[in-house]
Amino acid sequence: MTLISSVLLHFAALLLGALGAMTAGWSGALCFALEGIMLSGGLAGAMTSHLPWALSLLTAGAAGTVCALMLGLAVCRGANPLFGGVAMNGFMAALSMIIARLAGGISYSRKTYQLLIGGENVTVFLPAALLLLLAMWLLIFHTRWGLRLRLCGRNGEAAWKAGVRLGGMRILAWAVCGFLGGIGGLAAMISLGGGWRMEWGVGGMGYAALAALLLGHWRPFRVMLSAALFALAAAGAEAAAAAGLAVPEGVFRLLPFLLALIVLALVGKKDGAPEETAKAERLE
């Protein structure tokens, strides 16, 4: 895998994950379980990688949706989104290991997802991510449904009193979050190609996507830019770690997370989150 294709794969994975969490965020729901959602999607997608790519993507999305809905329903019943998210991540990590072991190991082929665009080998994830980016931007910011969604995220009580089905909108947003996150998880799994082991899951990419989302101020195109930044860092770290230098590979692998930490410090409170999501973040 060349560096460029690795960067593009990471970018697609991070962008899809962040888009999913963004959708949930605009409905006022904090999706802290992105890691688990991506993991479930990645697992389901990898297990169906012998099918045509569209089916594999759909399966990944569906698995992510199931995972997101489980947590989403709990959160809508008053569960703590942070503890619940961490629990869901652990739950999916253990479950994916169990499934992988029962299936006697997971093997997948990258070829399924490869497209030939202009003589260049590109996976389907990049065009899919960009298309979905455009679609989500149109949907959330330029339709009436999106307006209702944003009202739920801005002021849930007002939305409810104005006759919007608050719970329904949030559940729907969770489902979309799961679908996008699931596909992103598949991309993440493929991107971690060379040194990938089941125990690593998606290697913290869900949390990196959340950091990208915060850096992108919850706006689609800015999220795209910040996802690109994190993708560069992650792919670079991956390449450096695989290069077999004298420095231990862990040093390189922790760099993207260090970057995310610094970014979070710089962004601070001013991440531009929708009010209800900001409340959920701080649990006010």
Add this chain to the structure above:
Amino acid sequence: MSGYALELDLGSAAAWMGRAEGGVSLRVKRGEIHAVLTNSADETAALTEILTGQRRHVQGEFRVDGNEAKIRSPRDALMLGIGAVYRQDGLADALTLLDHYRLAPGVPRGKKQARATAEAAAEKYGLKVEWTIPAAELSAVERFRGELLCALAEDIDILILEEPADRLPPLEMEKLLPLLRRFTEENKTVLLITRRMETAKTASACTDLTGSRGTDEGALPPLEKRKIAAGSVALEARHLTLEKWGREEPILRAVSLEARAGEVTAVLGLPGSGLEALAAVLAGLEKASGRLRLNGKEITTMTAKERLRAGIALAPGPDMGYGLAGKATLPENMALHHYRSAAFQESGFLKKGEMRAYADQALERQGTDPKGDASAAGNSTRAEKQRFVLARETEENPEVLIALKPTEGLNRAEARDIHNRLLTVRNNRRSVLLLTEDLREAMTVGDRILVLCQGAVTGEFEPSWTTERELGLYMAGDRQQGREEPFDEEE
């Protein structure tokens, strides 16, 4: 057909919160403006919640147009043609009024057509509204107008207004009436749910739910407002300006005020006018530009703690959320400002016994009954909590007592008790700064009234030389002292 647009019977006492005697029986005819008079803001909210389906498990009968109605959410209510404008602001700050308007089902999908429809509706009811700026930058009156138009856009038959006078100054209330009449002329119905007699009087029919308690003055203890001469200036603020990230408009704009000893200086404003921010700035919880002086001494750079020592006490109201810590016991809460002093701690350990004794003494001195010696402060009622807070803040006999919305949500008797406590401080020749949204409260308790509108002081008055109507004009920003011409004339 029974001929009623709306019938509500709540039988048991439990169905109706906080109400010991009797049930509720409400019959509203089609085409009338019907007022429901209640005892307190709590009851107003409870009734509104029942009528708009915000409460489950309400035992009673509810009929709309003679048909049994099961309303389980505001959405159901809207489906039945019941819309409402609530006391609590229902707009998202970052969205525009047009955005809110477009949510109504009957409005055309396109932005331009929707705007045309919205403007036509505003024209029809004679309301002037800014449709395309974020709601955060609108005044309280504009927000109300916007919400009203959004509710009307839902194509409703019954309009419920929950305590509109809490959000509108008197003149705006007067302007509202012809609009409501126009609405009822179309054989539609308006329900005014209010605890204020003056609002209820404007309606064509009224249901009185106040029962034996009554709303007249006679049942209450007298207001202890003795005539005393005002002393020197205690607290002087100059050009306080507070800006916040993400908002175009500053929250406070060059606010200057003086609070004299032996006086209650009331600062009056509509919701969102910046009262909370003003209190936080004066007490040192927020940093703002400008200058502050206490008895001639510069205190601008002091922290909250130092200001407290210097003699500025802040008593946040029951809905402000930071008067009492729910995770601490009542004695700990009473000693909140002194927990580090040698009296209450020894080498890092709290002296719980001393705290308890201090709390008991303080509460007894202030005539407040401490309920339960070590109960967590979270278990008390709203009025009790407010009495605890006031007892704590007045215990050290501060130079200036800032009371931030002290009676929000309390009933008349409880509010009168709080008012008398504030007046006791004033009668002891201390200064009281009463920050309130309640016009009546400012008029009765205040010796001087400053009006705050969108973070700026628009006028200063003496209660005996002004009317509620005049104050209302300044609250809404229709007029401002120091300007000859009213700058936002509508007629």
Add this chain to the structure above:
Amino acid sequence: MRKNKVRSFLGALLRAVFCLALALLIGLIGLTAIAFYQLQSGGNSAGLADAVNLAMEGGFLPLCLGGFEAGWSAELTAAAPVILTALAAALAWQAGLYNLGLAGQYALGAAAAIEGAAWGLPWFACLLLAAAAGAAGGVIPGLLKARFQAHEALTTVLMNWICLYGVQALLQGLNRGMGLLPDLGILIPVIAAGAALLCWGLLRYTVPGFEIRVLGDSETMARYAGMRPGKIMVFVMALSGVLAGIGGALAFISGELRAVPNLNLALTGPGLHGLAAAVLAGGNPLGAVPTGLVISHLARGAAQMNAAVFPQECGEWILALTLLLGSLLLFWGKGKREGGMKK
């Protein structure tokens, strides 16, 4: 007053027990499914009854009872790290902070103890070193929160990966210090119990504890009381890190931790166990002792399961389920109105 306290205690107990029972029940169903799958793929035409039997005998009973086999002292020793990490989470929670970086701090503590042992330091010096390392892992998110208002939930989670990769790079897979420290025996559970008692006393009877509780109410409340929220945050996070760090060191000393902390811990493992125990205890330091015992008991029981049938992660899976249910049931009705209804 007393009656109220008894009632709230019983309510908390009931909820925790219900939570555990429900998680175990769902776990049993999952184990049965796994057993059924294994029997089917093994070629036997086994029925559901056989699967249930296998799940009970090979999975569920060892999970629930397997921990008892090694005796009470082993039980207590193994519970100490879990109790300490639970205390770390509970203490931060009392201040309204979310320390989700328990795994990272735990790994830092363990690594520091391993290094210390390799240098030939005595055991208490190793513990101090571990405490310092854990504190460093807690202070960084605390400082970021106090200084830049960075979300501590996210920063602590990111710290997990940073710490785990860092530890991995630092120790390079060497088990240098393994087996060099003496077996502290009964001292290990005593340290955990003492820490729980200290945390409880700290919260209830001391000035910093009072500040923590007031900060836990809200930041405005703390500022209104004349406190400096940032300072308290850093202090709490440091203390939280110290507890988790000592937890990691004790796990290493007691032999619970047999390998250098690795990346598997990022999502499951001690961080999750500590969090689950803290949530079940409702954030109460004294409550963390029994819940920590139960959680560690289950974790040890999981190792006794029939490994040929049940993958080793089944225990983790059930513990994660416990946390998931806990985060739902313990907050039931406490959250804000969602979907709108008031009771």
